[in-house]
Amino acid sequence: MRPRLLKGEPNPGTDPAHYSGHVMNFSNPPAAPSEQADAAADHAPWPDPDTVRTMHRHIIDWFTWNARDLPWRAPDRTPWQVMVSEFMLQQTPVVRVLPQWKRWMQLWPEPSDLASATTGDAVREWGRLGYPRRALRLHAAAVAIVERHGGEVPSDYDELLALPGVGSYTAAAVSVFAFGDRQTVIDTNIRRVQARAISGKALPSKGLTAAETRLAESLMPDDDATAVRWNIAVMELGALVCTAKSPRCDICPVLDQCAWVAAGRPEPEYVPRGQAWKGTDRQARGAMMAVLREATEPVPPEALLSPERTAWKGAPHAMEQLRAIGAPGDQLERCLEGLVRDALASRDPEGRVTLPG
Numbered sequence: 001m002r003p004r005l006l007k008g009e010p011n012p013g014t015d016p017a018h019y020s021g022h023v024m025n026f027s028n029p030p031a032a033p034s035e036q037a038d039a040a041a042d043h044a045p046w047p048d049p050d051t052v053r054t055m056h057r058h059i060i061d062w063f064t065w066n067a068r069d070l071p072w073r074a075p076d077r078t079p080w081q082v083m084v085s086e087f088m089l090q091q092t093p094v095v096r097v098l099p100q101w102k103r104w105m106q107l108w109p110e111p112s113d114l115a116s117a118t119t120g121d122a123v124r125e126w127g128r129l130g131y132p133r134r135a136l137r138l139h140a141a142a143v144a145i146v147e148r149h150g151g152e153v154p155s156d157y158d159e160l161l162a163l164p165g166v167g168s169y170t171a172a173a174v175s176v177f178a179f180g181d182r183q184t185v186i187d188t189n190i191r192r193v194q195a196r197a198i199s200g201k202a203l204p205s206k207g208l209t210a211a212e213t214r215l216a217e218s219l220m221p222d223d224d225a226t227a228v229r230w231n232i233a234v235m236e237l238g239a240l241v242c243t244a245k246s247p248r249c250d251i252c253p254v255l256d257q258c259a260w261v262a263a264g265r266p267e268p269e270y271v272p273r274g275q276a277w278k279g280t281d282r283q284a285r286g287a288m289m290a291v292l293r294e295a296t297e298p299v300p301p302e303a304l305l306s307p308e309r310t311a312w313k314g315a316p317h318a319m320e321q322l323r324a325i326g327a328p329g330d331q332l333e334r335c336l337e338g339l340v341r342d343a344l345a346s347r348d349p350e351g352r353v354t355l356p357g
């Protein structure tokens with residue numbers, strides 16, 4: 001079994017909504033292990049085999065009856081469908097991903113379809129999923145799949161990992177959920193369930209530790225099919241029941257085995273900080289991207305930089321939202337430069353702004 005994991009970045013919609021949402025870095029480098037946390041985790045009680053077997057049975061049974069019916073989990077799902085879902089679910093909750101995923105699958109049912117589209121099309125159809133650089137990375141991955149793999153998503157972990165925008169988490173997730181490989185996938189939901197049910201802590205450490213990884217690997221069922229189901233079942237339990245803010249222990253299938261409950265539900269060792277949104281560059285960039293998506297013609301830069309003073313009417317709804325956030329001019333200027341630098345926006349010869357491609 002090879003490492004795979006992930007983790008890390010802040011999740012705006014996090015957990016409750018994260019319902020999917022595999023929180024992770026976009027390029028998914030494994031988080032640096034924290035030696036201190038690692039040492040502490042190494043002294044956490046290790047579950048005995050009987051307890052682990054009971055957890056396998058209870059959580060997988062629970063999943064059988066309670067899993068959400070999501071199209072990227074359907075028996076006839078394709079590796080490409082799984083890959084697109086994994087990109088979209090990074091940082092974005094299922095409820096927002098679902099319509100956009102369906103739209104993408106209508107437009108681009110195969111990697112070659114997306115590879116033939118422009119990056120501007122990909123960014124436009126990314127809609128309001130947030131972190132639109134994921135659209136560029138997914139487009140680049142589709143191009144690489146066509147060029148290197150004849151248009152078929154590769155099943156080999158290392159070949160997946162070599163695709164643009166695919167980090168260790170995404171490579172592992174596609175290996176597991178598309179090809180049924182036995183790999184350990186660790187997302188925020190899995191870390192939280194593991195921290196509570198096994199380690200007796202309210203929350204996992206801030207960064208993924210080597211001890212957590214070893215524990216997750218040790219919890220994996222032996223056979224491939226059960227291991228795949230275990231991964232997704234624990235993720236789902238973390239998304240629907242063992243949520244960050246309000247775990248629903250009363251309906252949890254492992255309440256009787258849960259170390260955190262047995263310990264009297266001790267307080268977390270730190271207070272997680274939510275991600276700010278209002279007033280941030282992310283908010284301003286998102287509002288500008290909405291203008292570019294709605295616009296039916298190139299956007300004069302003054303419309304983006306002084307939205308309250310412009311007479312331009314090319315994207316009335318999005319312009320109203322851009323005005324509403326009241327971002328100062330220097331912030332708007334910085335954000336516009338950032339969008340151009342990130343290849344999410346282009347300037348035409350007259351200096352007007354458009355989507356790329």
Ligand code: SF4
Pocket residue numbers: 193196197241242243247248249250252253254255258259260261
């Ligand atoms: S009993 Fe509660 S804290 Fe323990 S795993 Fe279940 S939901 Fe999470």
